[in-house]
Amino acid sequence: MTASKAKIAIGGTVIALIVLAAIFAPLVAPHDPYQQQVILRLKPPVWMTGGTWRFPLGTDSYGRDVLSRLIFGSRLSILVGIASVVLSMLIGTTAGVLAGYVGGKTEEVIMRTVDAQTAFPDVLLAILFVAALGGSFLNLIVVLGISGWMVYARIMFGLTRSLRERPFVEAAVSFGGRSGYIMLRHILPQLVPVLTVVATLQVGQMILQETALSFLGLGVPPPAATWGNILAEGRDRLFLAPWIANSAGIAIVTLVLTVNILGNGLREWLDPKS
Amino acid sequence: MTTEQRGTTDDRLLSVRDLKVTFLSRHGSALAVKGVDFDLARGKVLAIVGESGCGKSATAMSLMHLLPRRSARIEGRMLLRGSDIGALSEAEMNDVRGKHMAIIFQEPMTSLNPLLTIGYQLGEPIRYHLGLDRAATQRRAIELIDLVGIPAAVQIMRSYPHQLSGGMRQRVMIAMALSCDPDILIADEPTTALDVTIQAQIIELLRRIQRRTGMSVIIITHDLGVVSEFADEVIVMYAGRVVESGSVYEVLEDPRHPYTNGLLASIPDIDDEGERLQTIPGNVPNPRTVTEGCWFHPRCVRKGERCEREVPTLATVEAASRRQVACFHPVEHNELRELSDG
Ligand SMILES: Nc1ncnc2c1ncn2[C@@H]1O[C@H](COP(=O)(O)OP(=O)(O)O)[C@@H](O)[C@H]1O
Ligand SMILES: [Mg+2]
Numbered sequence: 067m068t069a070s071k072a073k074i075a076i077g078g079t080v081i082a083l084i085v086l087a088a089i090f091a092p093l094v095a096p097h098d099p100y101q102q103q104v105i106l107r108l109k110p111p112v113w114m115t116g117g118t119w120r121f122p123l124g125t126d127s128y129g130r131d132v133l134s135r136l137i138f139g140s141r142l143s144i145l146v147g148i149a150s151v152v153l154s155m156l157i158g159t160t161a162g163v164l165a166g167y168v169g170g171k172t173e174e175v176i177m178r179t180v181d182a183q184t185a186f187p188d189v190l191l192a193i194l195f196v197a198a199l200g201g202s203f204l205n206l207i208v209v210l211g212i213s214g215w216m217v218y219a220r221i222m223f224g225l226t227r228s229l230r231e232r233p234f235v236e237a238a239v240s241f242g243g244r245s246g247y248i249m250l251r252h253i254l255p256q257l258v259p260v261l262t263v264v265a266t267l268q269v270g271q272m273i274l275q276e277t278a279l280s281f282l283g284l285g286v287p288p289p290a291a292t293w294g295n296i297l298a299e300g301r302d303r304l305f306l307a308p309w310i311a312n313s314a315g316i317a318i319v320t321l322v323l324t325v326n327i328l329g330n331g332l333r334e335w336l337d338p339k340s
Numbered sequence: 341m342t343t344e345q346r347g348t349t350d351d352r353l354l355s356v357r358d359l360k361v362t363f364l365s366r367h368g369s370a371l372a373v374k375g376v377d378f379d380l381a382r383g384k385v386l387a388i389v390g391e392s393g394c395g396k397s398a399t400a401m402s403l404m405h406l407l408p409r410r411s412a413r414i415e416g417r418m419l420l421r422g423s424d425i426g427a428l429s430e431a432e433m434n435d436v437r438g439k440h441m442a443i444i445f446q447e448p449m450t451s452l453n454p455l456l457t458i459g460y461q462l463g464e465p466i467r468y469h470l471g472l473d474r475a476a477t478q479r480r481a482i483e484l485i486d487l488v489g490i491p492a493a494v495q496i497m498r499s500y501p502h503q504l505s506g507g508m509r510q511r512v513m514i515a516m517a518l519s520c521d522p523d524i525l526i527a528d529e530p531t532t533a534l535d536v537t538i539q540a541q542i543i544e545l546l547r548r549i550q551r552r553t554g555m556s557v558i559i560i561t562h563d564l565g566v567v568s569e570f571a572d573e574v575i576v577m578y579a580g581r582v583v584e585s586g587s588v589y590e591v592l593e594d595p596r597h598p599y600t601n602g603l604l605a606s607i608p609d610i611d612d613e614g615e616r617l618q619t620i621p622g623n624v625p626n627p628r629t630v631t632e633g634c635w636f637h638p639r640c641v642r643k644g645e646r647c648e649r650e651v652p653t654l655a656t657v658e659a660a661s662r663r664q665v666a667c668f669h670p671v672e673h674n675e676l677r678e679l680s681d682g
């Protein structure tokens with residue numbers, strides 16, 4: 067088995083497990099993630115003294131089961147990660163293909179916008195957005211989607227520019243193909259492999275950003291169980307109950323890392339040069 | 341509008357006048373085509389010959405509006421049935437491309453989309469221009485595959501380009517070009533990338549189809565054998581200009597321009613096998629460079645003093661024929677294939 071296939075297998079398996087757990091959260095999670103039991107608050111995880119198998123990863127300051135909150139939290143993190151990637155991919159690919167194929171003024175406007183927004187800090191943009199519209203699940207997706215489209219625009223612009231010089235595209239034009247048709251039928255399918263790799267890697271980025279925004283209080287507001295929210299709550303009890311923040315941190319790192327392993331594996335596998 | 345309009349009083353289907361193509365880049369501009377004139381009559385085959393880099397493709401691409409607008413400036417008039425297609429918008433030109441004029445290129449290996457089936461791609465021009473339903477498009481596509489001599493049409497429709505040889509792919513390209521019964525087919529070195537045996541088959545196919553449909557053809561080639569077999573008229577291009585034009589018979593039997601003469605001298609003759617081929621020494625000048633006087637004089641064995649100062653214009657040399665030569669010291673009658681470069 068080649069290195070790229072090993073990466074795809076490992077990344078894919080771990081992600082599949084996490085996604086399955088997220089989908090079947092009500093069956094997998096031992097407790098209701100929102101059930102507060104004051105007498106059971108700040109129970110340490112099972113491997114520490116005072117820990118019990120009832121709460122394998124311990125409880126938080128409201129007596130909620132940390133493991134159950136993580137499992138339910140993964141739903142939001144994964145959903146936000148995928149939805150925002152889809153949104154930014156749609157915006158970025160449309161913009162990049164248009165700029166690369168049409169050229170001229172269209173290219174100027176689109177690519178200068180890309181430059182300008184790249185120079186603008188994402189977090190600042192998010193703060194402005196949330197300040198204007200308020201934090202919610204949908205707004206989080208929109209904010210992340212809008213902050214991440216430039217990567218796609220840049221890459222698709224370059225690829226489209228070289229594709230439009232390819233003889234088969236030139237031939238399609240020479241038979242009377244309309245621009246829109248050529249872009250959809252002849253250019254776009256060629257971009258799919260690269261899009262797959264970039265999008266996979268971006269899912270990891272987006273999950274990380276979602277956590278960061280939630281941590282800053284700009285994400286989905288509490289008490290919703292999101293990994294960022296769990297991390298933010300854990301921060302306040304870092305010395306007394308480090309397991310809360312640690313569990314969230316390890317969950318985030320594991321997911322982002324495996325997404326990156328999968329993305330890199332896909333890239334190496336699809337890259338004909340390696 | 342193809343059949344009804346054929347055979348009207350003016351049989352000039354396409355007239356090109358003073359066509360100029362300038363490639364613009366950061367390093368400056370390059371005049372690759374420097375004022376080309378030619379006419380194409382209905383049902384005739386016009387050959388454009390010349391070495392690589394003489395502006396043949398640039399001429400063909402301008403006719404189809406296929407040069408990028410930002411990096412290529414096109415001047416002059418290109419009259420298709422009397423109306424200037426040079427002035428058409430991109431959208432209007434889409435109705436001309438593939439319908440009234442079609443072009444096939446040199447690279448059959450890469451001219452088809454690797455991700456789409458032959459049948460789908462063959463149907464594209466039909467869908468663009470003829471508005472036929474699925475079944476009719478399919479029937480037309482199969483008809484075309486038969487026309488270009490590919491066996492097992494139904495099976496070919498379902499295959500992908502990589503499953504076909506170069507010759508087969510070029511046949512598919514020809515089929516696509518013919519799908520809407522164009523008035524003009526432009527073939528830009530259609531056989532250069534193919535095996536020698538396949539080359540002859542493709543030319544034979546083009547000739548057969550041309551005879552049958554009566555369409556006009558512009559064939560670009562540097563193979564004078566193809567010219568003599570296939571074309572009626574020929575224009576010889578050198579460094580972006582027409583240096584000689586006339587009927588194939590006149591030009592090949594009695595070349596007047598030293599460049600044409602040199603091209604003829606460099607093809608092998610079956611009669612005298614032992615003789616070493618003579619090639620024209622030197623290279624086609626880059627369009628960015630400036631040459632004083634005649635563009636060919638640095639490579640010309642007949643150059644005189646005037647050739648270094650003045651640019652010769654294309655002029656009729658014999659009252660009785662339409663043939664034209666741009667040369668101050670044209671080759672005399674029957675001074676054939678002599679290159680005194682000794
Ligand atoms: N897209 C382009 N940009 C700049 N120069 C070009 C371009 N295409 C062709 N040329 C130049 O124009 C000249 C004529 O090229 P071309 O028409 O392709 O010649 P031919 O088809 O006769 O071999 C050459 O010197 C070539 O380098
Ligand atoms: Mg060429």
